[in-house]
Amino acid sequence: MITTFLSSADFGSNTYLIESTANILIDAGSLTKRLKEKLKKISLDAIFLTHGHFDHIKELSAIKSLQPKTPIYCAEDRDFLLSPSKNGAHFFHVTFPSFSGNFLSLKEEVIKIKGCSIQVYLFPGHTPGGAGFYFSDENAFFLGDTVLGDSVGRTDLYGGSNHQLMESLKKISLLPIKENTLCYFGHGESMLFCDIPDFRQDPKNIVLH
Numbered sequence: 001m002i003t004t005f006l007s008s009a010d011f012g013s014n015t016y017l018i019e020s021t022a023n024i025l026i027d028a029g030s031l032t033k034r035l036k037e038k039l040k041k042i043s044l045d046a047i048f049l050t051h052g053h054f055d056h057i058k059e060l061s062a063i064k065s066l067q068p069k070t071p072i073y074c075a076e077d078r079d080f081l082l083s084p085s086k087n088g089a090h091f092f093h094v095t096f097p098s099f100s101g102n103f104l105s106l107k108e109e110v111i112k113i114k115g116c117s118i119q120v121y122l123f124p125g126h127t128p129g130g131a132g133f134y135f136s137d138e139n140a141f142f143l144g145d146t147v148l149g150d151s152v153g154r155t156d157l158y159g160g161s162n163h164q165l166m167e168s169l170k171k172i173s174l175l176p177i178k179e180n181t182l183c184y185f186g187h188g189e190s191m192l193f194c195d196i197p198d199f200r201q202d203p204k205n206i207v208l209h
């Protein structure tokens with residue numbers, strides 16, 4: 001089961017809870033009352049961060065206080081987590097409790113947690129350490145802000161690279177993902193993998209967020 005928790009702030013980032021053989025949180029931008037109640041009842045096995053922008057990490061400290069033993073996985077954006085100028089908080093005039101715990105580093109690999117298999121992909125571009133998580137058993141693919149439905153993530157913030165983003169979009173279009181896989185984005189509604197536009201073929205679809 002996958003539940004979406006939308007942050008109440010203006011930025012509207014999605015936080016996802018996967019409940020299968022393992023309980024896994026994707027991103028930590030939202031801690032609604034419902035998610036807080038849930039986290040008091042279940043044991044969270046892992047938190048995976050799609051990238052280090054503030055709107056995806058701002059509740060990390062609060063979530064970690066509810067689940068102190070839960071490991072946090074992050075790719076190359078670890079230095080974003082402690083830096084308001086890198087994670088965009090300064091740019092958007094946002095403050096939130098900083099988090100200074102440990103992180104487990106992600107590379108392109110398959111991670112198995114309690115029988116739950118997660119294929120990690122690296123998608124630099126929107127940030128240097130963008131990551132995607134494919135849960136084959138759940139038929140679900142989490143893409144962070146690399147793809148946002150029919151548009152793609154902006155590259156004008158710290159560490160962004162349009163060239164790298166285009167390479168990541170090309171990579172996504174060639175991945176062995178089943179067409180009926182549901183894709184979950186950092187913002188907005190989910191969409192079937194087969195419905196994601198081919199941004200390489202049709203550049204006019206690129207609307208930077």
Ligand SMILES: [Zn+2]
Nearest residue numbers: 051053126145
């Ligand atoms: Zn972002």
